[in-house]
Amino acid sequence: MTSSPACNTYMPLLSPYIDGELVPGERISVERHLAACKDCTMRVADLRAESGLLRVGMELAADQADFKDFAQKVMARITPDRPPLFERWKLALSETFLYQRGTVVTAFAGAAVMLLVALPLILRERPPVGYAGERMLVQSVTVDDEAHVAPVVLETSAGNAIVWGVHHLDEAKPAVAPEDEATDEELEQEAAPASPDDTKLKQDKPKGGEL
Amino acid sequence: MATDDLTLVKRVRSGDQRAFRLLVERYQRKVYSVALGMVRDREEANDIAQEAFVKVYKYLDHFKGDSSFYTWLYRITVNICIDVLRKRRGMKGVAVEYDETNQVGTSEANLGALGTRLGTNPQKSALRKELAEKIQEALEQVPEKHRAILLLREVEGMSYEELARTLEIPKGTVMSRLFHARIKVQKILSEYLELDESKSGVGSE
Amino acid sequence: MRISRSRATGWAALFAVVSSSALADEPKVEVLADVILASNEGTAVDPPSLVAMKTEFASAGLAFSSYQRLSSERLSLTKQKPSELKLPNGKVATVKLEDIKNGTAQVKVNAGNTEVGLKLGREGQVFVQAGAFRSGQLVLMLSPGSARKP
Structure with missing residues (x-):
């Protein structure tokens, strides 16, 4: 096999070329040579083939090994006396x-x-003492006679109960957030028994229920 | 998901053996592959791989962390291999060292033979157990340092920078040593493939 | 007599729950009582977990913009005497264990002008209006004794 003098200068670069280890300038010049030189193109093909062959060959060789106890054995060798x-x-x-x-x-x-x-x-x-029941329930609501409020039990979205005092209608102002009209209106609605809302509204003595 | 090497090394230093086990499990296969490629004996390769990990553990305090853990691990592996091979040879003979400054002569293997026969994807070709054997055989015929650099490059996929650090040689030497190693192994493999009909120029190493 | 749950293992905690109820002869029922000021001054919700309360109140038509917890106490209720809860408006709310029927505690709550009869349960809350304070309304929130503070 003979090589042109040019090939001799390029040959040592072919190995780093397939490894992608040439600086860009070198790579370009190698590629330019390869475009013109069939021999070096074949050399590159050979190098690549060999590289792949070695890799796969060693993989295959390692495949035949059993690493089941390997780590165990290493650990046994490095483990000092067993700690308490x-x-x-x-x-x-x-x-x-x-x-x-x-x-x-x-x-x-x-x-x-x-x-x-x-x-x-x-x-x-064995629930905590007094907690045999599943939910907190309001059973009764009473008010002082002199209080000018009608207590209502409002049900929340989470099913909890709010015991809230709604002022009697003769009272000038509602108990809640007088400056918030929306609240007042809603509250009035809640207080009305005919409320279309499915909120359960019980006046005076609401019976218990899963609120 | 995987914890990086340096974190594991830190854990080992703080007394966590389990971290070391993870490192072993991470590298056992490749360390073994390199050792097998070097000494071509399964049992010996296994012993060397174990020894390498034990040494690494023992000298973990000396590991500076300025290079990656695995270049250090492979350096230790390769050094153990070289020791083993030296002992195997006994007192007689010094390893044949290849002069890296030599230009590769014109006695190349049959040009393009490997490439034509195998293509660039040897996985596709009918690569069998015997071929793996042959590769080890070919490796055995090249000097240790060529074997080592080839294995680290092909098995571990180390960059030239990493090879330089692992083998403690200049980067320029990595380039030429790898080139020479490849040319040699190529010749041997071509011969095996009986593609070099004239058998001319095949190295006798 | 409570065993710290954070320190005990799960099983120990379970054991404690089981044994403490088994050993108790004088019935004591725990309930968590929070006093919250609901108002339309600002939009502060403190602690943030009271957002749930805000949502619930809104769903019931009570659209306060601010909810602030003023106190939180775990009351140990007995039949002997009502537990007192001092409210910031100077009044006192009381919670008393009336009876335990079939394991369910019946409790009487006095807050503001209202007296509420309650059956305790492991879930849910009951809110009782407890009088005006500053420009808002005090709300007494009663939760199961096992509940975490909001």
């Missing part, structure tokens, strides 16, 4: 948190779900 049980626990816990956050989160989520399921069951059997 408590220290090991502590370390294992903190490491688990650090590296298996996903697993831990999943585990915790699982545990949380279980708790969510289990807790109401447990609490149903």
Whole structure:
């Protein structure tokens, strides 16, 4: 095989050329040479083929190896005397948190779900004292005789109850936010038994109910 | 998702062994590949890879962090390999060193043979176990330092900069050493592929 | 006698819940009582969790622009005597355990001119108007004893 003198100067650049390690100026000049030189074009093809061959060949060789116990063996060689049980626990816990956050989160989520399921069951059997009932309920509302208000129980969007005093109509001003007309109007509406709103409105002695 | 090497190294330094295990698992395969390419013996390669990790762990305090962790790891791996090969050779003979300043002669392998036969994607060609064997065989026939640079380049995909740091040689040397290494292995592989019919100019190393 | 939940493990907390209720002979019922000033002065909602209250009030037609928590107390109710809650307008609200029927506490709340009979439950809240203060209205918010402070 003979090469032109030009090829001899370009040949050492072909290897870094396929590695993408030439500076732009060099690359352009190599490419210019390649466009004119069939031999060097083939050399580049050979280098590329060889590079790929080596890579795949070594991959194949490594595929035949078994790394199952590899890390284990290395760890056994570097692990000093085992620390006390408590220290090991502590370390294992903190490491688990650090590296298996996903697993831990999943585990915790699982545990949380279980708790969510289990807790109401447990609490149903033994709820805090006085809390056998599911929701807070208003059972009765009374007012002082001298008070000029009519108490109403308003139901909120969340199903909670608001016990609110609405001034008697003979009162000049409503109890709530006198400067806010919209509020007044709405309140008046609420106070009217014929309110089209499905808000349950009970006057005087509203009966309990899931409010 | 993966924690970077330096973070893991810091964790190891603070006594977290699990972090080291992650580093081992991250690099075991490639370290083994490099070792296998160097010594061409599975068991020995496995021992070397283990030894490399043990050494890394032992000398972790000496790791400055100014280069990447893996260039350091591979440097240690390659050095262990070279030691092993030296011991294997015993006292006789010094490794044949290739003069990197030599211009590559005209005794190239059959030009274009590899490329024509294999294309640029060898995965496509029927590359079998025997070929992997042949590659190791070819590697065995080139000097250690050529073997090392080829493996680090092809297996690890190191840049010239990283190769220079790992092998502790100037970047210019990386370029010429890699070139020479490639030309040599190419010849051997061509021979294996029986494409070099005349067998002329095939290296006898 | 409460065991700090933050320090106890989940199981210990469960155990505490179970055992504390089992050991109690003198019934004591806990309820969370917050005093909130609802007004149309400004738009401050403090703490921000009171946004929920603002939404609820609006849904019931009480469109105050500002909700501010003035106090928050966990009351331990007994049948013996009512728990007192001093309101900023100088008045006193009382909450008293009347009875426990089938495990459900019946409570009497006195606030403002209103007396409210309540059945406690594990969910929800009851808001009771508790009189005027400054330019707004005081609201007594009663939540289950297990509830976190808003």
